[in-house]
Amino acid sequence: MHPPDTAERAHITEAIQKQQNALASLRITGSPSEVGQGLVSxxxxxxxxxxxAQSREHYEEALGFFKTAGxxxxxxxxxxxxxxxxxxxxxHRGAIEHMAVAALLFNEARDRDGEALTRACIGESLRALGESDAAEEKYQEALILFRQTRNTERMARLLLDIGDLRMAxxxxxxxxxxFLEAVPLLEQGEDPEALALGHLLLGESEGLLGHHDNARPHLLRAVEAYAELHDHVYEARARWDLGLSCYYLQDLAAAREQFEAVIPLYDEQGLRDDVAKVKNILAHFTARGV
Structure with missing residues (x-):
């Protein structure tokens, strides 16, 4: 999630003021559950x-009201x-502790989407703690629930996460x-960044398996998508991978094109060693008459 721009921030700030005004009335006339819901909003x-910090304060107060209301x-x-x-x-330990209780409560309420999202977030915290096996287990639990609710967007992101853990x-x-399962689901959605990542990861996995013919079209899609998104970090990663696949397929002209295009992207990021590495490769190409 990207930080809001100036216009979005102004809109959200206005919404906060309106919600604070509504909450002031709710505290007088509303039930504990209504006040709690207002605080969550x-x-x-x-x-x-x-x-x-403000979010934490309001969630803590909301929890008290919800407990009062049962x-x-x-x-x-x-x-x-x-x-x-x-x-x-x-x-992350504190996050897991809170979310484990939340998952049980969502389960009692038969809120499968809520439970699934919570289990996925537990997986994120476990992953941040370096507990990859436990993280994958939580991702799998969440994936089963999202399959039941047919939430294809969430399913696709979890499939990318699980695949990424396997890549590691x-x-x-x-x-x-x-990744093969995720990409068609992402094609149905409206998240160009997630789709670009899906093609990139699928292309990388195909390349690592030596399937460079299969890797190439996915990496090309990733390059094109990241160029449109102006994400130069991931565009550079995709171009480097695509250049390698072209090289292994002995399409040296196409490989040169990608390696030449990646230099300014690395340069922009201050990756001098990577720039030097690519220039060295291109020098070998020139020596071979490519």
């Missing part, structure tokens, strides 16, 4: 501005929000299968 708005779905919402805040502050273990074939 306020916390979420502060979260959109990355004002996480409102378990509301408690689950507040605990999930607190978990997100703790994860932001890199208190050098388990390229299982990773490739996950």
């Amino acid at each position: 306020l916390a979420e708005l502060h979260g959109m501005l990355e004002e996480h 409102n378990k779905p509301g408690q689950a919402q507040a605990l999930f929000g607190l978990g997100v805040v703790k994860a932001y502050f890199e208190d 273990k050098a388990e390229y074939e299982p990773a490739r299968k996950r």
Whole structure:
């Protein structure tokens, strides 16, 4: 999630003021559950501005109101929000503790999307702690639930996450299968960044398996998408990978084109060693008359 631009920030700030006014009335006339829900809404708005300390304060107060009301779905919402805040502050153990309770409450309420999202976030915190096997287990639990609710967008992102974990273990074939499943789902959605990542990861896994003919079209899609998104870090990664696939396929002219295009992208990032490496490769090409 990107930080809001100036216009978005102004809009969210206005929404926060309106929500604060509504909450002031709710505190007088509303039930504990209504006040709790108002506080959750306020916390979420502060979260959109990355004002996480304020979010935490409102989630904690909301949790108290929901407990007074005996409102378990509301408690689950507040605990999930607190978990997100703790994860932001890199208190991943604390985040997992809150989210584990939230997942149980979502389960009791038969809120499968809520439970699935919570389990996926537990996986994120476990991954941040370096516990990749436990993280994959939580991702798999979330994936099963999202399949039940047919939430294809969430399914696709989880498949990318699971595949990425497998890539880190050098388990390229299982990773490739996950990416192969994710990309068609991403094609149905409206998230160009996720789709670009899907093509990049699928192309990389195919390349690592030696399937350079299969890798090339996916890496080309990734290059084109990241160029349109002006994401030069990932565009450079995709161009380097594509250049390698072209080289292994002995399409040296196409490889040269990608390696030449990657130099200014590396240069922009201050990656001098990488620039030198690519220039050395191009010098070898020139020596071979390419």
